[in-house]
Amino acid sequence: MKFGYLIIYVPDVLTSLQFFETAFGITTRFLHESNTYGELETGETALAFAADELAAMNFSAGHISAHASVKPLGMEVGLVTDDVAAAHAKALNAGATEIAAPLVKPWGQTISYVRCPDGTLVELCTPVQA
Secondary structure, eight states: OOOOEEEEEESOHHHHHHHHHHHHOOOEEEEOTTSSEEEEOOSSSEEEEEEHHHHHHHOTTOOOOGGGOSSOOSOOEEEEOSOHHHHHHHHHHHTOEEEEEEEEOTTSOEEEEEEOTTSOEEEEEOOOOO
């Protein structure tokens, strides 16, 4: 078994891809011509976005859209950076909402949390020191 990708269902795939590029500097690797599916350039494991309409086709009982939830869903995308404060400020300037300001944890790692306009919860963190 191998972890292949994470797909986040969003109202507008192109908008989410553009936000991740503006806020985090991660470029688009692929966008389907229908604009209902796209992937970011995240290395071997893809971070992808799919339109809520595709979720409706795949899940007959429906789904909970992250953007429709008042609180963040119980999962996050973790992005590692050497400068959490700068990345956090850049994300806020791009339209993210602050969930938790940068804070140094007892184990020495700096962590912050932002919520993207599409509802995705993102942790910004420094590398874990071994």
